[in-house]
Amino acid sequence: MNDTLVAFAVLAWLAYLASRLLARHHLPELVAFLIVGALLGPSGPVPFIQLIDEPSLNALRPVTEVALAVLMFVIGERVSVRALRAARWTLTTGVIQFALSAIAVFWVTSRLGADRPVALILGALAGAGAPMTIAHIVSSVRARGSYPTGIVGTHAVSDALATTTFAAVLPIALLLSDEAADVGGAILNFVQLGIGGAVLGLILGWFISRLGFQIETSGELLLFVLVHIVIAWTIAGFVEISLPLAALVAGATAATVSPQAFSVSLFRTIKTIEQPLYLMFFALAGASIHLSDVPKVGLVGVAYIVVRVAAKIVGGLVGGLTGGLGWRRSFGLGVNLTPQAGVAVGLAVIASESLSDVGSDAGVEAATVVLGAVVLFELIGPLLVARDLRGWSSEEDPNGAVPEEFELPARVLVAAPVPVDLPEWLIDQAARWRSSLVVLMPGERDDPHTAKIGERCGSRDVDFEFRSLRSESFTGAVVRSRSQHQADLVVLFAPRPPAGASRLVLLPAERIARQLPVPVLTFPLNQSDAESESADPGSGRVPRPRRLPWQNPGRSE
Template sequence: MTETLGAFALLAWLAYLVSRLLARRHLPELVGFLIVGALLGPSGVELISDQELASLRPLTEVALAILMFVIGERVSTRALRAAKWTLTTGATQYVLSAVLVFWATRAVGADRSVALVLAALAGAGAPMTIAHIVSSVKARGAYATGVVGTHAVSDALATTTFAAVLPIATILADQDADISAAVVDFVQLGIGGAVLGLLGGWFISRLGFQIETSGELLLFVLVHILLGWAVADWLEISLPLAALMAGATAASVSPEAFSLRLFRTVKSIEQPLYLLFFALAGASIHLDDLGGVGIVGIVYISVRVGAKIVGGLIGGLFGGLGWKTALRLGVNLTPQAGVAVGLAVLASEVLGTPGAEAATVVLGSVVLFELVGPLLVAKDLKGSSDEDESGSAASTQLELPGKVLIASSMATEIPEWLIDLAARWRSRLVVYQPEEPESDSVQNLLALCATKDVEVEFRPLRTESFTGAVVRTTAEVQADMVVLFAERPEGATSRLVLFPSERVARELTVPVLTFPIAMQGPPEPVQRTRRWPWLS
């Protein structure tokens, strides 16, 4: 095991160096991970053998689960409402790819079971590949986010469809058909993954909301993803689908502020996970598979690319995109990896010879799609990012806050100028501080706001955790701005610890205006004059 980890460390180091060289040439570093992995893997100099890759499989699966959990944010209900074309394009291109690939491969002589498996996998995408490209080229805007979401929708459809057609392919391949076992396989692979993801995402949302520190939140998520991996392995259900559904569920049912904090925390470790996953994925690529695709593989590749472009155009137009953007979208849907590879290997294990034939075609095409596709996607997303930045700079408008939360860790008199500003903005105020609603100061505040026609709500602060209380209240009242009156000790203070106002500002995504309240801090240390030893 030590030799395996040492070989992987060398592989990761070389992959990182090559990725940095490609980044200087404005090329996606993902290509460097894949190329170095392929050259040093079993099909190259065999720095890592197939047996060593198998021993590292648990690490790859856990990395895959964490990355798919992060991608689940892109297919949450909020993301789908923001970019409706994500769902229409994902479904349209998947159905079109499946139908056309089935009939085209059957026309050139492919067996029915082989054609059925290829049809189920043709629409699958590569959400992790696209997510990494979006991050590496620093693409921004709804289009870049929607492309990742479309790939994630495609993988979810591919997993559930494959689970449904695998029993049918088993019967068509003249294998020993067991109807009850086929139903169990469908439940485990498709429905089981979705149910596990829904439960896991809801559990993470409900309990993780109470965690304040980012380190503890990250540990909480990682522990439960490991638990989900163990459950998925024990029940033999789809881990990528479960992780994707968990991320989508957590992003959908959580308050927006916590959802942003949750995924921002997990994303802090995604770069090393990308290197781990794609370097090992590159090592798993067998370059000799390209020579074994045959006429069926050539037809599969050609028809899949055409169906992706046409499906992206049709689905994008239905979702409200312009025809130029929808046409570009189809090209960005061509990369394929991850889920398609795993399902193809499963088909070879279940179906025997027909499954091995289908797996050879899929794995051979993945080599091409993974080495060429990212270059095209990176070029397109880089251009779209520049367009979005230039367009947004010209149309940026400042919006006044509709609701302002005024919070204080101690009883504080709210300045009258702040209430005047709220009246000018026509903003609603929510005051949150440790006082009783019946106190004279609160009644005076309510009366002053009434005279200035400012709608105000007072909430008493009854918790010791000021940071967590402000973050939760901001999410509950959906505040557009937060004004803090927070304590700041005078004198010597350790900058290793953040002040409450600084912690609140880091946790929230809305503007935070802070007014420090001076408090007596520890005394300043005595400054001692240093002398040279020979002068003492």
């Protein structure tokens, strides 16, 4: 085992150096991970420089599977209900291009003489994508906006559909390959591989959302998620269900059922270990690539590659237009959907092992075609995707359009534990957004400072509503007011943490941000300003309004 770890350490070091060299030429580092792994793996072209052999790959397989599960959990955020609403064409494109790829590949390979089990498996796997590959490219070229995010989501949808379809097709392929096959066993395989993975993912995602919400530090939250993904890996291996599908569904579930603030914090925390996981997974995936399989794909393999690319392009065009993406982006979308890895490789191996158990070579033939095609798709596809996405380096597209997921807030809740003078820029911004303001702070509607805020809002044609903060806690009042007024944005003026305060205890602003499903902006108040918060609200004494740190004390109102 020590030799295996040393060999992997050297492989990872060389892959990292190669990625830095490619980065100087504006090429995605993922390509370097795959190339180094393929050259130094068991099927590398130069036998005497092979670092990783087959026994080492088998020993490191649990590490690869857990890394894949963590990355698929992160990808699940891209197919949550919020993400699908933001990029509406993601779901339509994912379904249409998958259906076209599956039907076209099955029909063409059947006409070219492939056995029915082979054609069925190739059709089920043709629509699978490479969400981790695309997510890494999006990160490496620093692409921003709804289009790059939607591409990752489309690949994730494709993988979910491929896993479910494969679970339904594999029992049929087994029955066609072995007349003595048990129908009940075939149905059980479908339930285990497809439905079981989805159920495990739903439970895992809900569990992480409900319990993870109580965790206060990012380190503990990361440990919490990793421990439960390892538990899911153990369960998936024991009952033989799809771990990638379970992890994908778990990520989507956690992102959907969690409050938005916690969801952002959760996935931001996990993404801190993305880079080493990408290197680990793709370097070992490259070592698993059999370069000798490429010449063996034959006519069926060539047809698989050509038909799959054509179906992706047509499906991207139709799905993009159906989802309102536009002609120019819809036409180029199909090229960005061509990379294939991860799930397709894993499912091909499962098909090969399952069909070999009944004495059929159909699984080996299908796996050879898929693995040979994956070599081409993974080495060429990322270069094409990176070239297309490199122009999306800002939050706006080349035409200056605002990303689809950005919506201006209709109502803004402004809250402070002490009376404050609202800054001019906040009222000006509300006027530009045509938003109404709900102000929550101590005092009454007819107090001088409150009346002054109302006058300034009225001079800029901003709707203004005042809510008095009385005896209840500041955190509870903000959460209740946000729900009552359906605010789309919360602006807090909160005290700074006192010197020496423990970071194991959440500040009121942090507790509020975790409980609200909308963005929360927090601006600091001086500690002396916040001391008046302890004044008895029922005493009738109202603290005088405080100027904020950035306001000019000499300026007349």
